[in-house]
Amino acid sequence: MTTRSTSLKEQPLEAPAFNETTAWALLRALSRRAALGQPLVRPAGLALDAEGNLLELPIGRGIVSVSPGAAPCFELGADAERAGAELFELFLPLCVGSASETLVVGHLGQSLDGQIATASGASQYVTGPENIRHMHRLRALFDAVIVGANTVECDNPQLTTRLVPGKNPTRVVLDPRRRVQGERVLFRDAAAPTVLLCSRGLEHHNGLGQAEVVGIDAEGELLPVSSVISALRARGLKRLFVEGGGVTVSRFLEARAFHRLHLTVSSVFLGTGRPGIALPGIDRLDGALRPRVRRFTLGEDVLFDCEFS
Numbered sequence: 400m401t402t403r404s405t406s407l408k409e410q411p412l413e414a415p416a417f418n419e420t421t422a423w424a425l426l427r428a429l430s431r432r433a434a435l436g437q438p439l440v441r442p443a444g445l446a447l448d449a450e451g452n453l454l455e456l457p458i459g460r461g462i463v464s465v466s467p468g469a470a471p472c473f474e475l476g477a478d479a480e481r482a483g484a485e486l487f488e489l490f491l492p493l494c495v496g497s498a499s500e501t502l503v504v505g506h507l508g509q510s511l512d513g514q515i516a517t518a519s520g521a522s523q524y525v526t527g528p529e530n531i532r533h534m535h536r537l538r539a540l541f542d543a544v545i546v547g548a549n550t551v552e553c554d555n556p557q558l559t560t561r562l563v564p565g566k567n568p569t570r571v572v573l574d575p576r577r578r579v580q581g582e583r584v585l586f587r588d589a590a591a592p593t594v595l596l597c598s599r600g601l602e603h604h605n606g607l608g609q610a611e612v613v614g615i616d617a618e619g620e621l622l623p624v625s626s627v628i629s630a631l632r633a634r635g636l637k638r639l640f641v642e643g644g645g646v647t648v649s650r651f652l653e654a655r656a657f658h659r660l661h662l663t664v665s666s667v668f669l670g671t672g673r674p675g676i677a678l679p680g681i682d683r684l685d686g687a688l689r690p691r692v693r694r695f696t697l698g699e700d701v702l703f704d705c706e707f708s
């Protein structure tokens with residue numbers, strides 16, 4: 400993606416500064432439009448009205464001009480702040496273009512030796528505070544955040560956006576055998592809708608706080624990733640963020656379900672622990688999965704933004 404910093408002659412004088420706050424508000428507004436089935440697909444100048452709704456203006460007007468497409472790019476006024484530009488650079492591809500309506504993105508924070516937690520399941524925190532904030536931003540841009548049963552058991556997570564402005568996504572737990580304990584906080588706190596997906600027949604097993612329990616056809620003990628995505632789309636949840644852990648993200652990757660995967664690497668060695676990505680082996684290197692990659696610095700960590708075609 401290219402960023403050009405030029406003076407926009409037609410930019411109204413009263414346009415607010417393009418900084419981290421306005422950039423984040425614009426990205427949220429763009430992702431809301433995508434979730435409503437109206438993603439930005441044409442070049443436009445963008446601004447926000449008093450309620451934070453997106454205004455689509457002629458190119459060259461507004462706070463920023465955006466060209467969606469295969470490699471989205473944007474054009475800023477000379478007074479734009481760097482933090483806002485960096486945020487746009489990272490997140491714009493997740494918020495515009497026709498694919499953004501049904502985007503599926505994963506994230507893992509891992510050590511240099513590829514682990515996401517210690518063997519006992521301790522993972523708070525492998526990566527630094529900037530990456531934790533990054534995860535909260537990802538939650539805010541998506542309809543649903545998906546985690547596996549082990550993550551709920553080990554972390555008792557809330558899966559909210561409490562570190563950034565933005566709406567909490569629907570929380571989705573993949574628990575084919577109904578082994579996750581019912582007192583976990585996300586089933587009880589009413590902070591956001593919560594859905595537990597299990598093997599069909601177990602949905603009537605017992606109640607789970609405020610969570611909706613949905614049975615889907617399993618293949619053995621596996622909930623096919625395509626069925627998981629279909630079940631969520633049927634509930635209006637089309638933009639999906641898979642937050643972990645390693646088993647869950649690996650199954651989505653193996654099913655080729657990701658548009659993008661954010662892998663944040665921290666400069667620490669954990670030794671034998673819980674692995675991040677684990678895929679079936681290959682014999683020849685020409686069979687390797689080679690995404691297009693952009694690299695970003697998040698504090699002391701390095702984020703690899705992997706894009707799959």
Ligand SMILES: NC(=O)c1ccc[n+]([C@@H]2O[C@H](COP(=O)([O-])OP(=O)(O)OC[C@H]3O[C@@H](n4cnc5c(N)ncnc54)[C@H](OP(=O)(O)O)[C@@H]3O)[C@@H](O)[C@H]2O)c1
Binds near residue numbers: 525549576
């Ligand atoms: N660093 C990070 O970014 C990060 C993020 C999240 C979690 N974590 C840590 O990672 C650890 C948990 O990760 P994990 O890899 O062990 O497990 P996980 O991915 O959280 O959960 C895996 C389990 O979820 C169920 N599951 C997931 N996908 C499924 C599918 N498609 N079909 C059927 N069942 C599915 C299975 O349950 P069954 O076993 O019942 O079949 C599976 O064993 C914890 O220690 C947590 O703290 C780290």
